[in-house]
Amino acid sequence: MELILQQQLPHQQKAIDAIVDVFKGVHITTPIQFYTNPIFSLTDTHILDNMRTLQRDLPTEYRSNNPIDTGDYLNIDIKMETGTxxxxxxxxxxFELHKQYGFNKFIIAVPSLPIKAGTEQFLxxxxxxxxxxxxxxxxTEIEALVLEASKNKKKGRSYFPSVISDFVKGSSQNRKKIYVLLVNMQLLTNNQKRNGRDTGLLWRDDYDYGLEGFYKPFDAIASTKPIVIIDEPHRFSKEQKAFKVICEKIKPQLIIRFGSTFPENTKGRGKNKVIVKDYQNLLYDLNACASFNQGLIKGIAKEHFEPVSKKEEKVKINSIDSKEAVHFQYKRKNDSTKNFTLKTGESLAIISEAFEGITISAIDKTSVEFSNGLNKKVGEELDVDIFMTSYQEQMLRLALHRHFETEKENFCNRNYKIKTLALFFIDDIASYRERDSGKQPYLLTIFEKLLKEQIEKTISSLNENDVEYREYLEASLNDLASCHAGYFSQDNSDSDEAIAEEVQVILHGKKQLLSFKNENGSFNTLRFLFSKWTLKEGWDNPNVFTIAKLRSSGSENSKLQEVGRGLRLPVDENGNxxxxxxxxxxxxxxxxEADFAQKLVEQINGELPQGTTISEEKLEAIAKKLGKTSDELFDELYDKHYIDRHNNIKPEKRNDFFTEYPDFxxxxxxxxxxxxxVEKTKSIKIRKTVYNKIKELWEIINRRYLLFYDDDLNDSIEDIVLKLFEKEDVFTKLVMSSERKKVMSTGSEMIVIRKVRGSI
Structure with a gap:
């Protein structure tokens, strides 16, 4: 399949136009050197006038708090939510800056290797x-030049980096070529002093030959007067070395920062301390709120597993010490994590009274056996009750239920199918990757067991029209291992060919993941992906419909960054x-993270301007909607003391104002x-006098019981149960009775003339 890109999408074109329009009427000089970009003057008044005009479409708060500033370079900020x-x-x-103004030397700076790989693939x-x-x-076409770290070589000649040579030597007079240098943050900052000299790839000046009179790569790059595009600006704060290197060593004419998240600055102290976004000449703001409201990205349905016990706590088997002791981690909502170490024979009631009566029977290298007969692996998380249900197992079960619910809809109920993917973030590579021991990791074992169950359940629910989906599921059932793959940071140094193939597909095979068929015509059933946090920024797939977070993120990350891998709108089997x-x-x-949805909404709304002032454009638009003139609406709001003469909303009337005029x-x-x-609370009234009569019985039948049976009974249980049903003295016979009444009219009334009773 081929992905089909769309042009002229309004939310994208507005951002492009905003940047291009900055240079309307600006005098741009043809360079003297063939390798240099066209040059513009930072003092050209058209730049400031154009940016002020463009900022009129922004909320007043962004305009007032961020005055136009130039300095040694021109900075432009474009805010676009992940997935847009x-x-x-x-x-x-x-392409547009080249077409309209002749710029053909660009540098794209990214913070990480995955983002770099994704950008290179797109270009x-x-x-x-x-x-x-x-x-x-x-x-024209882009010549994408990707700078890589130099590999250690034996002593010999030291060559100037060829990628830098190709970038610098590219002629500005060649209207058919745009030269784009792609570089990651680490390459910009990597440098060590040795005998007083710089040794970094871009820093050193002792190469055997120079380029256009330059012996230091940074100097050669700076001579081109490039335009720098920074992806993920929150990773390039102005206090960091990477941003300073861009400004001081590359010396660009223009920096354009593209991102959904920008750095934050702290202003003031004590009670006056405030945190503000570091916007500099923000020209376009496609924030999360607008992206969700306009349907530019997927909506989100958060769900957490609720154990039978309804207790918001769990215990994890952290590690084992030489078959002698087990380290447990106890976690309860809104409480600090506690650690316990127990030995053979000791009771788990030390951790929680819910485990009363359960002790450790045996310990081996990778698992623990308990007195109730259950065996649990290192890394497993347990529900805190006598059932000791695997917490991860229940989360996997829930995730698979949601996946197949969505997959069936995407496969069977549309003209063009959508390949549906799921992403699982897990705690430990050893729980998924099979290593030298030859034993299948516990999480992988659980996953394949649950996957088999869910596929069989889904197949049984299909009707006669779902022929192709049945075939797809049967192909999945026949080879469960082909349905899933993983990518972890350790995989980059792994020599296993199967693992290398998985990594290649996940990182670089986006189109392969979106396809239902392999090149040989067989079904491509790969759709469940496992990772730790390696698949973060820089990796995404539009057809991820389920993300299961079986591990903690370990920090107060942006909630939007966590779900960002699955926000893009999907593509169908034809790439549309x-x-x-x-x-x-x-x-x-x-x-x-039961409150994830609430916190995400708070984060999204919290990043919006506070709306202390009503713009003339907003006033006019809402007045038109209400069938009034803007003057009439202004007078109305002013008379009700909602605003002052300068369109400022009065703080003490703010809530009343938004209640009466929600359009604002x-x-x-x-x-x-x-x-x-979140469900609506259902109230049930109990008649106390009646309840007291059945209280004792009610408490007996509501007790929970846990039954254990030997694994050897698995094969014979079905036969035993069937024989029980066949025995006459075990269950009473099923009797069905019926009554038939015949109704006849006498002319003046209808009467029942006959009743027939029967039983079988």
């Missing part, structure tokens, strides 16, 4: 190149992105982020 096409936008911006992929050439009609429907990302967490309020629309665990 940031890479596409800055790539098309490159070089044939479907992208065809889109910009054939669909957009640009008569589907933007005219509403889709939902299933997000499965544990009880420690900004925030996330209802239903975009849902919490599946």
């Amino acid at each position: 096409g940031k890479t596409y936008v800055y790539t098309k911006t490159i 070089k992929d044939p479907y992208s190149r065809r889109h910009f050439t054939d669909v957009c009609g640009y008569g 992105r589907i933007s005219n429907e509403e889709f939902t990302l299933n997000y499965i967490v544990d009880f420690t 309020e900004i925030g996330l629309s209802a239903g975009k982020i849902k919490d599946r665990n």
Whole structure:
């Protein structure tokens, strides 16, 4: 399959136009050197005038708090939420700046290798190149030059980096080529002094030959007067070395920061301390609220597993010491984590009284046997009650239920199918990857068992029209191992060919993951992906519909960053992105994040401007909606003391104002982020006098019992149960009775004339 890119999407084109329009009327000078970008003056008044005009569309708070500033370079900020096409936008911006103004030297700076790999793939992929050439009609192409770290070599000649040579030597007079240098943060900052000299790839000046008179790569790059595009600006704060290197060593004319998250600055002290976003000349703001409300990304349905005990606590088997002691970690919601170490024969009641009567029977290298006959592996998390249910198992079960619920809908109920993927974040690679021991890891064992059960259950629910989906599921059932794959940071140094193939597909095989068929025509059933946190920024797939977080993120990360891998709108089997429907990302967490949905909504709304002033544009738009003139609406609001003469909302009347005039309020629309665990409370009235009569019986029948049986009985239980049903003295016979009445009219009334009773 080929991915089909769309052009002229309004939310993307606005960002491109905003950048391009900054240079309207600006005098741009043809460079003297062939390798240099066209040059503009930072003092050209058109730049400031254009940016002020463009900022009129922004909330007043962003305009007033962020005055136009230039300095040694021009900075432009573009805020776009994850999943809205940031890479596409800055790539098309490159083409437009070249087409309209002749700029052809660009540097894309990214914070990590996964983002670098994703950007390189997009720039070089044939479907992208065809889109910009054939669909957009640009008569030029991008030459993507990817800077890699130099490998240790034996002593000998030291060559100037060839990628830098190709970038610098690219002629600005060649209208058919745009030169784009792709570099990750680490390459910008890596440098060590040796005998007083710089040794970093871009820092050193002792190469055997120079380039256009330059012996230091940084100097050669700076001579091109490049435009720098920074992806994920929150990773490039202005206090960090990487940003300073860009400004001081590369010396760009223009820096364009593209991101969903920007750095934060702290202003003031004590009670006056405030945290503000580090926006500098923000020209476009496609925030999370707008992205959700406009249907540019998937909605989110958060769900956490609720154990039978209803207790928000769990115990994890952390590690084992030489078959002698077991280290447990006890976690309860809104309480600090506690650690316990127990030996053979000791009671788990030390951890929680819910384990009363359960002791440790035996310990081996990787597992623990308890006195109730259960055997649990290192890394497993247990529900805190006598059942000791595997917490991860129940989360996996819930995630698979949601996955197949979505998959069936995407496969059977549309004209063009959607390949449905699920992503699992796990705590430990050893719970999934099989190592030298030859034993299958416990989490993988549990997953394949649950996967088999869920596939069989789904097959049984299909009707005669679901022929192809049945075949797809049967192919999955016949080879469960082909349905899942994993990627972990350790995999980069692993020599196992099977693991290398998995990594290749996950990191670079986006189109393969989206396809239902392999090249040989067989079903491609790979759709369940496992990782730790390696698949973070820089990796995404539009068809991820379920994310199960079986591990803690370990920090107070941005909630949006956590779900970002699954926010993009999906593509169908033909590569078309589907933007005219509403889709939902299933997000499965544990009880420690039961308030995830609430916090996410608070984060999204919290990043919006406070709306202390009503813009003239907003006043006019709402007045038109209400069938009034803007003057009439202003007078109305002023007379009610909601605003002053300068359109400022009076703080003491703010809540009343938004209640009476909700059109002025900004925030996330209802239903975009849902919490599946929140249900309406159902009240049941109990008649106390009646309850007291049955209280003793009620308490007896509500006791919970835990039954254990030997594994050897598995094969014979079915036969035993069937024979029980066949015995006449075990169950009473089933009797069905019926009554038939015949109704006849006498002319003046209807009467029953006959009753027939029968039984079988």
